Amino acid sequence: MSAEELPPPPAALFPEPALRTQVDDLLTRTLTAATARVLRGPVMPTLDRARLRAELDAFDFAAPRPLEELIAWTVKQLEQGVVHMNHPRYFGLFNPAPNFPAQCADRIAGAFNPQLASSGSSPAPVEIEGHVIRAVARRAGLPARSGGHFTTAGSEANYTALICALTRAEARFGIDGVRAFAGPVAMYTSRECQPAWFKIAHQAGIGRAALRLIGTDGKGRMDTGALVRALAEDRARGVVPVLVSATAGTTPARMIDRLAKCARIAAGEGLWYHVDAAWGGAALASARLRPLLTGIELADSVTIDAHKWFATTMGCGMFITSHPQVLSEAFRVSTDFMPSSVTQLDPYLNTMQWSRRFMGLRLFLSLGAAGWDGYGAHVERAAELIAHIGRQLAARGWSVANDSQLAVLCVVPPPESAAIRDIVRRVLDSGRAWVAATTHEGREVLRICATHGESSLADASELVAALEAAR
Numbered sequence: 072m073s074a075e076e077l078p079p080p081p082a083a084l085f086p087e088p089a090l091r092t093q094v095d096d097l098l099t100r101t102l103t104a105a106t107a108r109v110l111r112g113p114v115m116p117t118l119d120r121a122r123l124r125a126e127l128d129a130f131d132f133a134a135p136r137p138l139e140e141l142i143a144w145t146v147k148q149l150e151q152g153v154v155h156m157n158h159p160r161y162f163g164l165f166n167p168a169p170n171f172p173a174q175c176a177d178r179i180a181g182a183f184n185p186q187l188a189s190s191g192s193s194p195a196p197v198e199i200e201g202h203v204i205r206a207v208a209r210r211a212g213l214p215a216r217s218g219g220h221f222t223t224a225g226s227e228a229n230y231t232a233l234i235c236a237l238t239r240a241e242a243r244f245g246i247d248g249v250r251a252f253a254g255p256v257a258m259y260t261s262r263e264c265q266p267a268w269f270k271i272a273h274q275a276g277i278g279r280a281a282l283r284l285i286g287t288d289g290k291g292r293m294d295t296g297a298l299v300r301a302l303a304e305d306r307a308r309g310v311v312p313v314l315v316s317a318t319a320g321t322t323p324a325r326m327i328d329r330l331a332k333c334a335r336i337a338a339g340e341g342l343w344y345h346v347d348a349a350w351g352g353a354a355l356a357s358a359r360l361r362p363l364l365t366g367i368e369l370a371d372s373v374t375i376d377a378h379k380w381f382a383t384t385m386g387c388g389m390f391i392t393s394h395p396q397v398l399s400e401a402f403r404v405s406t407d408f409m410p411s412s413v414t415q416l417d418p419y420l421n422t423m424q425w426s427r428r429f430m431g432l433r434l435f436l437s438l439g440a441a442g443w444d445g446y447g448a449h450v451e452r453a454a455e456l457i458a459h460i461g462r463q464l465a466a467r468g469w470s471v472a473n474d475s476q477l478a479v480l481c482v483v484p485p486p487e488s489a490a491i492r493d494i495v496r497r498v499l500d501s502g503r504a505w506v507a508a509t510t511h512e513g514r515e516v517l518r519i520c521a522t523h524g525e526s527s528l529a530d531a532s533e534l535v536a537a538l539e540a541a542r
């Protein structure tokens with residue numbers, strides 16, 4: 072080798088095109104076969120962790136292994152080692168079976184690996200993401216000036232809402248932090264909110280004690296009278312309220328706060344009004360369910376997770392705001408090394424992240440392929456399936472504890488049944504279905520959520536039979 076020659080690139084990392092195609096084909100066939108086996112098998116993991124750890128110990132990364140062998144090994148671990156969200160009897164924690172266009176999007180994003188920090192390096196992806204965000208904003212009825220971005224998840228979107236609220240409430244916040252406020256800061260949401268708000272308050276530096284958990288009205292919705300009282304009491308004590316966050320689809324029971332009423336209260340107090348519609352936002356797609364979200368159009372900002380009821384692959388949240396200039400204020404930074412620096416356009420100047428994956432392509436392809444009507448049919452089907460399960464269980468003496476149309480059912484078994492956590496454990500042990508125990512309005516309930524777009528009436532019957540056998 073002459074002094075001017077480089078060694079070849081490591082073939083294991085950068086194989087030649089023909090080999091890539093061969094491995095790609097093998098991967099596709101392996102995944103198709105694995106998915107077919109998953110559908111026939113238990114929902115719960117069957118993993119022997121001791122065996123996995125022993126096998127992992129053998130990966131000392133000293134000697135390379137063939138990629139085909141590694142792929143086969145990995146798919147086997149996932150087949151045995153996860154709760155199967157792609158199983159139609161996973162009635163679980165809001166994690167969807169991923170839709171196919173979103174899976175295609177992940178392949179495209181992986182192949183091009185665009186850097187979405189700036190429009191200079193990724194003009195097409197930045198335009199596509201912005202277009203989808205504006206389409207969802209319009210669907211929600213937000214003003215035409217609205218903007219926003221895709222986030223890693225709902226938690227990042229909610230965190231962004233708090234940062235925007237703080238930034239708008241006090242001009243010096245960006246420089247001096249919470250010390251800039253005339254008193255301790257507080258934010259308001261209901262006690263049935265998603266608990267990541269505690270972490271958000273911690274991270275943002277307002278402290279966990281700043282999170283006011285407002286009581287609910289007996290149906291899981293924020294008690295607006297209690298909200299008004301909490302605001303007045305706090306102001307009287309010198310506390311500075313900054314944010315009201317209503318929930319459109321609470322985590323325990325998917326109830327919807329009185330969005331328009333909360334908007335009026337927040338506006339009357341001059342506060343940033345956020346709607347956390349991480350799950351419920353997908354109802355915007357359905358003409359029938361859309362009215363449930365009336366009032367969302369009054370929000371200063373909205374969180375919607377495409378990786379929940381829109382059924383994209385994981386890590387596809389959205390933060391949408393009618394004040395995009397506040398994002399530019401909160402996330403501004405000055406540098407000369409980025410390929411472009413356009414205020415209100417370049418993601419690294421308007422979001423928490425710097426390097427960003429092309430997350431929004433998942434919703435672009437799925438919304439493009441299904442259209443709003445296709446998504447409307449998807450969410451309505453889930454709502455109908457849950458209503459059907461509710462009727463089946465009610466006929467067997469179970470009582471329904473929530474009044475949600477957002478494809479989530481909270482039920483209590485008939486008297487003399489086993490404890491709810493024991494019923495859940497038995498159902499999971501049986502591998503026949505996946506359900507959860509949770510607390511709604513201070514009462515333990517069993518929660519069933521239609522997260523799989525292909526769950527059938529036969530799957531519902533199997534679930535009901537599994538619940539009856541377990542109680």
Ligand SMILES: Cc1ncc(COP(=O)(O)O)c(C=O)c1O
Pocket residue numbers: 165223224225226227229264265267318320321322347348349350376388
């Ligand atoms: C209402 C609500 N908000 C926020 C979140 C957090 O979203 P993520 O898990 O995407 O961070 C959830 C998760 O279930 C949720 O239900």
